[in-house]
Amino acid sequence: MKDETGSDELVVPRLTVSPDLPAAVQEMLRTAKPAELRDPDPAGRGSLWHGLAAPMRWETALMCAGSYTFSTSAGPHAPVRVLLWPLAGLGTAWVALTVSLDIARRRKDRTRLRAIRHSREQYVLDGDLAPAAGQLLARASCAVDAVRRSKVHQDDYLDRQRNDVLLPEKAWEIAEMLRAYSRVERSTPAQAEGQEVQPVLEAHRAVLQATLASIERRVTALETYAEQTAEADRRYAEFLQIQQISAAGSDLLELLARSVRDDLAVAEITGLTEQATTVGEAFKTTVAQARESAHALAAPAVPSAA
Known part of the structure; x- marks a missing residue:
């Protein structure tokens, strides 16, 4: 099997796995990204609690700014202020859910990377x-x-x-x-x-x-x-x-x-x-x-x- 340039050199296998590893670990290694296999260090992948910043995106900031401007422009007894409280509750729940999901994803990624690191040899x-x-x-x-x-x-x-x-x-x-x-x-x-x-x-x-x-x-x-x-x-x-x-x-x-x-x-x-x-x-x-x-x-x- 020649390489893509047409030379006589054979294509070196990207990954060769020990057959002694459990089948689930072998499958995890074969589906991992090349960068993860080269550097399976969870410490270099960002803090687990970095997920707290996940909802702090431009659309969240824009929504908060719009709600604040709209509420301050209305009168103190305007119906819109009454409606803003449920909306604020929904927004808080959405932020909490986003943070929780992102932290869970990062924890799963770090566990997988730790398993890859332990299997490096x-x-x-x-x-x-x-x-x-x-x-x-x-x-x-x-x-x-x-x-x-x-x-x-x-x-x-x-x-x-x-x-x-x-x-x-x-x-x-x-x-x-x-x-x-x-x-x-x-x-x-x-x-x-x-x-x-x-x-x-x-x-x-x-x-x-x-x-x-x-x-x-x-x-x-x-x-x-x-x-x-x-x-x-x-x-x-x-x-x-x-x-x-x-x-x-x-x-x-x-x-x-x-x-x-x-x-x-x-x-x-x-x-x-x-x-x-x-x-x-x-x-x-x-x-x-x-x-x-x-x-x-x-x-x-x-x-x-x-």
């Missing part, structure tokens, strides 16, 4: 990642999406229930490691300030590069699984089409029997059956290979020798 934003790390996460996300969209996954030939648990876990592990990498990478000086610092900085960068390469191996394993799933999808489509053709075998046999010898008709149908068997076996083999790849993904990673 449980989600990764695109802005949390260095460019190279963002591209790796985009590749992993594309691979996971490809598997979950596949026909063999949706029809449960690849153990759909297991995949629905395993794949989000693997994507989150990759996102979490890439965020940690990005934090260190961004804190690394661009250049050494002296000759003695240079070898230390080079060693630091070498470790960073080795870490990124290790994460990329995980991403490549996901991509390999996605490729095998795509191949299984192609085999599955062939298998279904052969089944569809073979289902009409009895009608084809009758049609051929009317025009040629019975033995030729039987040979033709037998050929179709053999083709169906061949494609079916190829499909089963491909699905089995994809399942083995999924089991390899679930196995704990063994660190490579330095």
Whole structure:
């Protein structure tokens, strides 16, 4: 998936959420505004009691000024003064309701922002990642999406229930490691300030590069699984089409029997059956290979020798 400019760079996922979070919290994070996710600090969103100023708007001031002018221009016993008392009561009730609703809304917003702040380490934003790390996460996300969209996954030939648990876990592990990498990478000086610092900085960068390469191996394993799933999808489509053709075998046999010898008709149908068997076996083999790849993904990673 390319970005909107048409370049070869993949679009980095805006938000990657830990699958360990409750479903309600995950949904809250996905529907939150980008600014709230970047800075989930209730203290920076204004005071809870700022709602007291909510009714102090221009229309309220204009109404109050008009009522005051109208009442003072009338005589002391004018009927309008009698009517103003109920109106004043309604105005007071309206102000109190507006203040209460605004304070309640702010309290709800602050509670939600506090929950987002407490979950900050449980989600990764695109802005949390260095460019190279963002591209790796985009590749992993594309691979996971490809598997979950596949026909063999949706029809449960690849153990759909297991995949629905395993794949989000693997994507989150990759996102979490890439965020940690990005934090260190961004804190690394661009250049050494002296000759003695240079070898230390080079060693630091070498470790960073080795870490990124290790994460990329995980991403490549996901991509390999996605490729095998795509191949299984192609085999599955062939298998279904052969089944569809073979289902009409009895009608084809009758049609051929009317025009040629019975033995030729039987040979033709037998050929179709053999083709169906061949494609079916190829499909089963491909699905089995994809399942083995999924089991390899679930196995704990063994660190490579330095």
